[in-house]
Amino acid sequence: MAHVLVPLAEGCEELEAVTVIDLLRRASIDVVVAGLAEGAVKASRGVVLVPDVTLDAVLEQSFDMIVLPGGAGGAARLEADTRIHQLLRRQADTGRYIAAICAAPKVLAAAGLLAGRRVTSFPGFLDQAEGVNYEMTAVVVDGRVVTSRGPGTALDFALNLIALLLGERAAREVEAPLQRPIEQLQYR
Template identity: 65%
Template sequence: MPKVLVPLAEGCEELEAVTIIDLLRRAGIDVVTAGLKPGLVKASRGVQLMPDTTLDAALDGHYDMVVLPGGMPGAAHLKADARIIGLLKKTAAAGHYTAAICAAPMVLAEAGLLQGKQATSYPGFLDGLPGVAVSTAAVVQDGKVLTSRGPGTAMDFALALIEALAGREVRQQVENALVRT
């Protein structure tokens, strides 16, 4: 069973975080949520999220994918955290997936993972970065890097993550059960 780490930072976009966690778990994927610090994480709209563990405790684990929810200032907190940057570099170097939505693709860029890649983000967050081909697509996968635009694309993003980790059939099963038209 694939294992995914979803770091949660104060000010993250709750719609993105919860959609990613929920859909991946519906697919039978082992999801670990980790707060940058101990305790509840207050998301951008005031929703309080209780991480499974702390980032420090989660860093020793093996993950097939690290997924960063966006939102501000959540994405800025992720970008400023050296542990996150190191984890992303380590994950990519091991040949595993990295993924980010909304403002969080800027964190992938900070880790050097978007160089020579096509990516998308919330408008403006990747503009002007040399070596990044910015797309306006809802979800972009370039090799082992997946990016998405924002809250409105969170479900499409989570389904793409499922497909990358567990295959098209599992994605279709989850999507059918959601009664998407």
């Protein structure tokens, strides 16, 4: 069974965090949600999320993938946390997946993990990142690094993560009951 860590920080983007956690769990992936500190995490729109554990409780565990939700405030807190940098570097050094959406790819850049890579993010968050090949697409997979643009791409991001961990068939099985529109949504 795949084992995934989703660290949560105050100010995270709840739509991204919950979408990733929910869809990965629908695929029977073992998702560990870890708060940077004890207690509930207040997300960017005021939704309160309750982590499974604290980050300190899982620092020595191995994960097949680490996924960072965005949100400007949450990403800034993840970026400032040296434990996150250590986990991400260890993950990259051992050839395992790292993924980030919205503002969180800047955390990967700060950890020195994006140079020479194709990436995407919420516009503006990687403007200072050196040596990246920025793409304006929903999801970019470059080797073991996965990045995505923002809340509107969270479903595509999560489904791509499932495909990477379990294969396309598993991703399609999770996607089918979601009833995603085949045609472009028309606003009325």
